[in-house]
Amino acid sequence: MQVSKHHHHWRKLKSGCVSIVCFACALAVIAPLGLVLFHLVRLGAGSVDWHFFTALPKPVGEVGGGMANAIVGTLTLLGLAALLGVPVGVLGGIYLSEYGSRRFNWLVRFMADILNGTPSIVWGVVVYALLVIPMKGFSVYAGAVALGFMMIPLILRTTEEMLTLVPNSYREAAYALGIARWKIILHIVVKIASKGIVTGVLLALARVAGETAPLLFTAFGNRFWNHDLKEPIAALPLQIFTYAISPYEDWHRQAWAGALVLILMVLALNIGVRFLTRGKFSARG
Amino acid sequence: MAMFVLALVVLVGWKLFQGSQLTLHKFGWRFLVQSDWDPVNENYGALPFIFGTFVSSIIGVLIALPLSVGTAIYLTELAPNWLRQPVMMLIEMLAAIPSVILGLWGIFVMVPWLRDWPFPFLKKTLGFTPFFQGPIYGVSILAAGIIIAIMILPIITSVSREILRSVPDSQREAAYALGATRWEVTRIAVLSYAKRGIFGATMLGLGRALGETMAVTMVIGNRPEIAKSLFAPGYTLASAIANEFSEATTEVYLSAIFELGLVLLLVTIVTNIVAQLLIGNFGVGKRVPAGH
Structure with a gap:
């Protein structure tokens, strides 16, 4: 035709x-x-000036003040969240990659993906029921646990993915030398994949650093310095939210400044990670 | 430690279920179909929130889907090689923007702009339909839909891209050999092969959209109403939880909010399971170990 x-x-x-x-x-x-x-x-x-990083928020109506407590608060929350999220996530990932039966691992992976898709506000509600009600008050612990829970499935999945990238021939060679299994995993497999695992951890931190919803009724926010982990604490995203929906012009200005600082933190982590992982076991193939 | 993940799933479901006992008993299924949300008279119906959640999410998906698939096609089939990585990196940066910052931008930049230009235009041209009538406040279900679209663009794009990349080159080569143009190759050989996976990517985006909290809370207007017009303010499950939690002074009120969380969790779980089942077959994210 x-x-x-x-x-x-x-x-x-x-x-x-x-x-x-x-x-x-x-x-x-x-x-x-x-x-x-x-x-x-x-x-x-x-x-964004010196004042912004060093001063506490001023009382309502007064112009000026900074977000020093919120910046420190966010770092505190991230540090504590990592204490919970990193060991559980990394060890869980090692288990999935190196041990476990096929069916069980499929189930865990599936559940981890479901947890990854769980709305962050739900984590806030759950931790409220789990910690805030029994402890009778908002606290640093509650905020950190909410963020830590969110980190677990993220880190678990990336750790597992990084470990499966390690060639099996390495494991076989080590077995052939008669090395114990746990030593092989710890000193060879994990060591080779360590860059990738660190990447996963940093990405998870970047992800939860900007979370507001899980902190609304766990960490709650605080206009002063926090001196006690059983007390509420300020966090940058919370402060941005409070200031953004407030009727005060000066608070709007500070919300923009806070947002700029927060996004620089998050993007620095994200981009920094990319440079870290250039090489054989890159985060994204 | 892997067990911890399973325990966590159980914990989440159990805590929400336990928290919402009161309203579960008191209202039963009526909670889902009743449209009165009246804390003063202790009458709780979640319908306005469910309505707002679905309408804003569906608007978001309708806007995001064509843009994302277009971008994914551009990135896998059309773009020069040197451009692909940088564009993907920018898209990942978009994904990294915290929700609260997008909300801030939404309140002070996007909503005023929408109020001045696109909304009056829509009213003038499409005002004969019931969806674009009524007063324009700026904060609205439509504004929330647009913010949601921005938030789910990256995930639909990157998953669709992975799906398109998983289409074997032999498919493309076969179509080219028949004399197909570039678009025909994409349509016949690539898209028809990837349809299911792209649908899965969309469901994944929908799951994110349903649970989006901060940015939506900041631009949707937070009024528990079921309005036909997309210019009207609305309310979503997630934003209702965020806003009313601190006001929940009675036990029934608190329980009603827990039940909102339970509904939200169940809806997102179902969406995510459907998404996983659709995407699972493409082997996206499952890589063959290096060296094999």
Whole structure:
């Protein structure tokens, strides 16, 4: 059958049009990133100064003050969350990769994916029931546990993925030398994959660093320094939220500054990780 | 330690179930279909929240899906090689923006802009439909849908991209050999092969959308109403929990909020399971160990 030239041109034109549409889609997907970063710098940069990092929030109505307590609060919460999330996540990942039956591991993986998809606000509610009610009050512990719980499935999955990237020939060679299994895992397999595991941990930290919802009724927020882990504590995302929905102009200004600092923290972790993992066992294949 | 994950799932479900005992007994199924949310008279119906959650999420998915698939096609089939990694990195950076920051941007930049330009335009051109009528406040279900779209673009894009990448090259080569143009190759050989997986990616995005809290709370207007117009304020399950938790002074009120959490958890679990089942077959994320 003879295909007309006209028809051929039409098909090529259509193909070209779709290419342009797809390119436009890609631009549209990236555009919000550019817009958000642009406005963060435009509205936030002017307010990020020495004061912002060192001062406590001023009482309502007074201009000025900083977010020192919120920055320290976020770091405290992340540190404690890591104490819970990292060991459980990494050891669980090692188990999935090196031990366990097929069926059990499938189940754990499946559940971990479900936990990863669980809305962060749900973690807040659960930890409220688990810790805040029995301890009769909001606390650093509760906030850290909420974030720690969120980190577990994230770290578990990346750790497992990194360990399965280690060639089996390494394990076999070690077995052939008669080395004990736990030694092989700890000194050979985990060591080789350690960069990847650290990457997973840092990405999980970056992810929960910006979480607000799980902290709303666990860490709760605090306008002063926290001196006791059984007391509420401030966190950067919480402070941004409170300030953003407040009616005060000066608080809006500080919310932008806080958001700029927070996003720089998160992006620094994200981009830093990418440089760390350049090499054989990269996080994304 | 792996058991801990299983224990965690049980813990989450159990704590929410336990917390919502009171309202479960008092209202039963009525909780889900009643549209009155009236803490003063101790009458709790979650329908406005369920409505707001689904409508805003579906708007989000409807906006995000075509853009994401277009981008995924661009990244796997069209873009020059040197551009693919940087674009993907930008998309991952978008995914890394905390929800609260997107909400801040939403309140102070996006909502005022929507109120001044696109919303009046929509009202003028599509105002004859019931969906674009009524007063324009800016904060609305539609604004929430747009914010949700921005939040789920990265996940749908990156999963779709993995799916498209998993389509064997032989499929493409076969179509090219038949004289197909680039678009025809993509449509016939690639998209038809990847359809299921892209649907799975969409469900994954929907799961995220349903549970989105902070950004949505900041732009949806937080009014427990079921309105036809997309310009009207709404409320979602997640934002209701976020806003009303600290106001929950009575036990029944608190229990009602726990039940909102339970409903939200169940809905997202179902969505995520469907997504996993759809994507699972493509072997995305499961890599052959190196050296084999």
